[in-house]
Amino acid sequence: xxxxxxxxxxxKYTKGLCTPEEKAVVERWYHDMLSFREYPSMExxxxxxxxxxxxxxxxRSNQPSWKIWLPVAASLLLVSSIALYFVIINxxxxxxxxxxxxxxxxxxxxxxxxxDGRSINLSEDQEGILFGHEAITYAxxxxxxxxxMSGSKERVSYAxxxxxxxxxxxxxxxxxxxxxxxESSITYPQSFEGSDHREVRLTGEAFFSVTPDKSKPFRVxxxxxxxxxxxxxxxxxAYPEEAAERTVLVEGTVKISADGxxxxxxxxxxxxxxxxxLSVEQADIEAVTxxxxxxxxxxxxxxxxxxxxxxxxxxxxxIYIDKIPxxxxxxxxxxxxxxxxxxxxxxxxxxxxRFEIDKRTIKVYNNQ
Numbered sequence: 001x002x003x004x005x006x007x008x009x010x011x012k013y014t015k016g017l018c019t020p021e022e023k024a025v026v027e028r029w030y031h032d033m034l035s036f037r038e039y040p041s042m043e044x045x046x047x048x049x050x051x052x053x054x055x056x057x058x059x060r061s062n063q064p065s066w067k068i069w070l071p072v073a074a075s076l077l078l079v080s081s082i083a084l085y086f087v088i089i090n091x092x093x094x095x096x097x098x099x100x101x102x103x104x105x106x107x108x109x110x111x112x113x114x115x116d117g118r119s120i121n122l123s124e125d126q127e128g129i130l131f132g133h134e135a136i137t138y139a140x141x142x143x144x145x146x147x148x149m150s151g152s153k154e155r156v157s158y159a160x161x162x163x164x165x166x167x168x169x170x171x172x173x174x175x176x177x178x179x180x181x182x183e184s185s186i187t188y189p190q191s192f193e194g195s196d197h198r199e200v201r202l203t204g205e206a207f208f209s210v211t212p213d214k215s216k217p218f219r220v221x222x223x224x225x226x227x228x229x230x231x232x233x234x235x236x237x238a239y240p241e242e243a244a245e246r247t248v249l250v251e252g253t254v255k256i257s258a259d260g261x262x263x264x265x266x267x268x269x270x271x272x273x274x275x276x277x278l279s280v281e282q283a284d285i286e287a288v289t290x291x292x293x294x295x296x297x298x299x300x301x302x303x304x305x306x307x308x309x310x311x312x313x314x315x316x317x318x319i320y321i322d323k324i325p326x327x328x329x330x331x332x333x334x335x336x337x338x339x340x341x342x343x344x345x346x347x348x349x350x351x352x353x354r355f356e357i358d359k360r361t362i363k364v365y366n367n368q
Contacts, residue, residue: 103340103360106182106313109166112136112144115156115190120145128169128177129160131190139169161185162204165315167291174198174211176218181205181291182312183239192216205237207292210252225258225273234265235288242308244274248288290333296343297333302326303353307364314340315360322366328352 108127112120122129126138136144160170162180169179173191176198180186184204192198198218210218212231220227222238224245232252238245247256249265256263256271261278263271270283290297291313298306304326307318313336330350334343344355344362354367 103314103316103357105337105339106165106167106315108168110160110162110168110180113159113161114147115158120147122168128171130171131158131173133173133191139171156190157187158190159185159187163315164312172198172200174213174216176211177209179207179292181207181237202236202238204239205235205291207233207235207289209233225256225278228255228257229253235292237288244272246273246288247271248283248285250285250289291336294336295333296336298331300329300331303328303330303347303364306330306347307362310340310343311362316340317361318364319361320364322364324353324364324366325368 108122108124110122112122112129114120122144123138126140126142128139129144130137130139136147138144160168160180162168162182162184164183166182167180169177170186170188171177172188178186178200181204184202184206186203186206187201189195189199196216198213198216199221200219201221203223208218208220208229210229210231210233214230218229218231220236222236222245223240224238225247227234227236227247229252232254233250234252234254235248235250236246245258247254247265248270249267251267254265256265256273256278258273258278263278263280265271265280268283268285270281270288272279272281284297284299287297287299291309296306296309303324304320310316311318330347330352332346334346341357344357347353348355348367352367354365356363356365
């Protein structure tokens with residue numbers, strides 16, 4: 001899509017001549033501009049026609065209220081959004097996904113494994129469970145079946161597991177909240193009483209909001225590292241099939257112990273444990289915690305890594321028919337609750353890869 005066609009479409013919008021589809025594309029662009037942390041300058045960031053359209057929409061009362069694709073720069077966003085419109089409307093996409101049926105996103109799905117080994121499929125109409133001193137309830141207060149809490153002083157453990165395409169939250173007895181991403185599990189005790197620490201074990205990815213307690217540090221154990229905190233918010237990604245484990249600190253302080261090293265993280269930092277060892281760097285908080293906020297946020301992300309994230313959430317298999325270069329990357333953001341075909345169309349519109357869908361299998365081709 002060249003700049004001339006872009007300008008023509010914007011002019012049609014300001015004159016009220018757009019089709020409903022064209023109107024939606026332009027308003028997507030406007031709403032996404034409002035999502036930038038630094039509000040764009042009309043004079044600096046836009047052409048004359050773009051600025052006029054921006055002011056035209058801003059002056060209306062029925063401003064759009066939904067968000068999709070977020071490229072890095074304002075002008076690129078407009079061009080790519082309108083280009084995607086022409087690709088879809090004109091039927092020039094490499095694969096007609098609509099004839100194959102939309103693959104729905106994941107949802108609230110989890111299994112609670114009790115201390116005696118029994119498993120309970122938790123309600124998909126609920127988003128989390130709460131461990132009280134006398135009962136296990138859903139977030140709205142209804143009981144999770146009739147589960148007797150152990151009165152024994154012996155420490156017993158429970159496990160919450162999400163499948164591919166599942167997410168769930170658990171509130172521990174101390175008030176700590178844990179959000180589990182897809183294909184993850186957390187093991188924790190019925191109570192932290194009688195112990196000088198609070199300890200859980202994680203496989204997969206989870207976001208923690210830990211209740212402060214200076215007398216009882218909170219520890220997260222993964223396959224290869226330990227994370228210790230007093231009270232804070234952080235995200236841990238530790239999928240067994242991935243080479244790296246990542247811990248990102250949002251608020252507070254955490255100590256990472258791995259491979260004989262210890263590192264203290266400050267807010268906004270990320271600790272990465274990979275075959276090369278443990279390293280610390282600045283993190284992109286929004287991109288790391290996107291899943292908890294109901295989005296996929298990609299920042300110059302490799303296609304392979306992005307598709308792995310999509311596969312877990314939509315419960316699909318990805319097969320690479322061609323070799324995809326590691327430097328094939330893209331940036332953007334879209335709701336986790338859109339259909340998979342919508343997201344694949346956006347990625348495919350960038351031109352580097354092409355997809356075919358066969359039931360729940362995505363075949364990836366090099367489109368260069």
